[in-house]
Amino acid sequence: MNTPNAVLPPAQNHPAGATPEAPVTQSLKSHSLAYIDDPQHGIRVPVTEIALEPSPNGQPNAPFRTYRTAGPGSDPVRGLSPFRSGWIEGRDDTEEYSGRARNLLDDGRSAVRRGAASAEWKGGRPVPRRAVDGRTVTQMHYARKGVVTPEMRFVALRENCDPELVRSEVAAGRAIIPANINHPESEPMIIGKAFLVKINANIGNSAVTSSIREEVDKLQWATRWGADTVMDLSTGDDIHTTREWLIRNSPVPIGTVPIYQALEKVNGEANALTWEIFRDTVIEQCEQGVDYMTVHAGVLLRYVPLTANRVTGIVSRGGSIMAGWCLAHHQENFLYTHFDELCEIFAKYDVAFSLGDGLRPGATADANDAAQFAELDTLAELTDRAWKHDVQVMVEGPGHVPFHLVRENVERQQQLCKGAPFYTLGPLVTDVAPGYDHITSAIGATEIARYGTAMLCYVTPKEHLGLPDRDDVKTGVITYKIAAHAADLAKGHPGAHERDDALSKARFEFRWRDQFALSLDPETAEAFHDETLPAEPAKTAHFCSMCGPKFCSMRISQDIRNEYGSAEAQAAIAEAASGMREKSQEFLESGGKVYLPELKVPAGS
């Protein structure tokens, strides 16, 4: 996306008080917050604008505009402005209500002991809203009625596409806009294979480590580097309050796995879980503003034994909780038996399903097995059931899959689930590199996204070993931006190549600062350069560190361009080249002997 819109001052969705560029979101000096403006519909979409230097020949280079996930920035204790409230209220199909009463156990037993969470949220908090009786308030519902909502227009401006494409994809279930009416701070975004591939960053505390403020910092850090959604996977103390801090500060949709909190409420005893406890937890989270929830409703009792002789059994936490419950009670998974009730709740808040793959493989040896694909059949059934309620759905995928088996996962899911967005964790294409699983999984992620996966859940270097810290979050996000962008390029997504081409042009022209600024991580690129050639003049030097100043391959290329780059010279060359291409093609088709064009070496050689 590099549309030539004017830079405008912040509008009401980015009020002056909200520090448009808080320190945590500040980048290089050449990066700034700009807007794409649709005054007719009162919409302005923040983008990151990258100022570029002129080319060596004096030609200016237009500022480069790129998709922005960082939002306007917020003071963590105050949160973001609820800029979507007007849109939501304007539809006149929701109502405020008192909401579920505060229950200290929502924050775990230590909060009960203390009478408070360890750091209560004191910022503004919207009064909970829900659909008025008999109404459905999902983006899918509006889309199916032919309504183009402001959320859809916002998305279309972000994606540089026709709003009608957004509406029709959402209506068909091939894309979702996770946008709980109780999270009016979030900037609408879309997950679907017709759009840019998205990435999710997992954060959250655990019984072992970390604090609320650390998690808010990770949220802002993750969105600063490009996380399109963030999942709060907290399993320790203060689950409710941590989530409140996160949602109030999040410009991106927040996802959760409600069974984690439900399990905390029953003291970690999976057998003690009930539909009622789960339902109460879901409503609690709907009222807070969670935009999508992972629900492991496809882990059916009869599938559990299929995992018995796997190398690594069941590795999904939610999957094993439900499997444990099913076995203990010898009953069908209550998430499955109560699925329609869940749909009715989600429809009142516009919460999207992320249908969890509780039986995903945890080792390449277990990939694409009977348990995994049996669950996928059920997820397809549940997708249809949710759609009957106009509830948005995406489907989760693995996991650990050797490279040659990756494609089957997405093609099977797309066919069975009728194009519902696929959302996968990696997959990791080998198990032998703990400490590098951001890389093992980015390889699989690129492959699976190429064939239509809509969102990739990041994996950090700490996967399998520990909890990610701030550096790990950044590494995970950048690595997944690479996978997502590489897939966009491979899919031929309109405009995806523009950033590559702008950076390559800057590289060829020795505009070092522009190379850094256009990269996914300008600070790291600049720091690496400076390790070899720290002096400031080196940033404008017409040589690079690989060759040194005396010989430069790029300088020779410039000479070639000067000599042969004219339209006239190229017309003649193109004709010759096309002849050679044809000959080459003939060769490939015939499998015959090598074509040797006559050498035209000038006299004197």
Add this chain to the structure above:
Amino acid sequence: MNTPNAVLPPAQNHPAGATPEAPVTQSLKSHSLAYIDDPQHGIRVPVTEIALEPSPNGQPNAPFRTYRTAGPGSDPVRGLSPFRSGWIEGRDDTEEYSGRARNLLDDGRSAVRRGAASAEWKGGRPVPRRAVDGRTVTQMHYARKGVVTPEMRFVALRENCDPELVRSEVAAGRAIIPANINHPESEPMIIGKAFLVKINANIGNSAVTSSIREEVDKLQWATRWGADTVMDLSTGDDIHTTREWLIRNSPVPIGTVPIYQALEKVNGEANALTWEIFRDTVIEQCEQGVDYMTVHAGVLLRYVPLTANRVTGIVSRGGSIMAGWCLAHHQENFLYTHFDELCEIFAKYDVAFSLGDGLRPGATADANDAAQFAELDTLAELTDRAWKHDVQVMVEGPGHVPFHLVRENVERQQQLCKGAPFYTLGPLVTDVAPGYDHITSAIGATEIARYGTAMLCYVTPKEHLGLPDRDDVKTGVITYKIAAHAADLAKGHPGAHERDDALSKARFEFRWRDQFALSLDPETAEAFHDETLPAEPAKTAHFCSMCGPKFCSMRISQDIRNEYGSAEAQAAIAEAASGMREKSQEFLESGGKVYLPELKVPAGS
């Protein structure tokens, strides 16, 4: 490879004096040097043996054996033992000779000024050998005559395959064993798509930075982590002497790009290069023991204009040197016109060609273009010409290629070059992530290796930004071991999955130390684990940091296995699963409605 050979003491190819485990190659305590022994042919192949703990049920786990590139270790000032000398002399087709006279300019003008290189090699140095008149001493020559050499037997033991497979692939040109007769210290290895995918690490000084001892350290460091070959791309001072240190200490084949040194000899002026200077440089390097050389003989005069309007022109250093020369003289590339003479030289020492892709794309925008594929046509022609001399050949490939265009590169090369091994740099699948190009390129590398690329040239995080230091070398090597291994898995290479399965089993059984030991980088895995759970007991704890001690998904999986893992239970389950699979397949084939097996929820649900 996990063959049950006994651990034997070092043999004559690993003499006691050579410190079998020098500090630079020392790993975790559970790693040790072992041997696969073929006493009949006097061959012993070093492997790394990883001791494993017993499973929680008391069952012992056999030590895991894996391919070893680190060699026996050497004291850098003394070098390795020339253990292949007996094999070479035993063939009775080579002779010692005085060799080319020492020329101080081989080490650059500062060596001429000083009368010496900055750190002269003082260790042992074999007297140069060459083929006796009228003889060809290449592995390809022997293979075509039906001879299985000790080098081929060594390779077969390393690869756990039949020596006849090695011989026949080398004879057909589909694999090479780079093994200059003047590098008797090297442990034979094979590059070909029927074998394990290999990786190369580039090292070498430049005009800008670094010293000889640093380069030797990088060599030992790279092979310690798994580099199968190392290229010395030095372009600064002391080129000859740096190479001497490297070859004398290298247990893996050494590759070079001789035009770099030739250019130094003419003070960096490409126009001043001549065939005579290049030829002299090649002989100098043949006598030192370089195992393969990159030669940019495919950059033909008429192809140069095809690059004029590329986004990044010619980015290969060798390619641009030759393009610059061709343009300056308006003559055909002397490497092309003298190619048969080069073959005659290579045949006398068993140096392999690495046919350089001087016109490879330097930006995704330039991938698979007319210039690149025109050069590939010529590389195919040159492959045939080299084979007429029984000279071994591999062919180099790009570079920067968007993911969906990667496969075409290897399939086209394999068809045109009749299966000659392909050796590619990455490719990088996007240009937007300088600082992370080990990752952008590992994605492309996995894809291109999956379809038959035999060796991958690593890319470090410093690519495009600076020269790699020790940490970058390690990161590059580990990242490429991931790509190569993921491709081996995807190709279904026999035994490739054994390490994944052993590690996954250790993970499932909470054998933390075995997880670390079996990983590609045990130190990093252990360090990451210890950041979250540093205490020693945590390494044997039956929970991991993601879930904490209270709830553990893996424990539930163990319960499931205990209940349903018996042969009897599984027989029943397999029958049920197979029925479901069939139904699912029927569905996929029919494109029909979702199959809903009858729910068998027990009474009381």
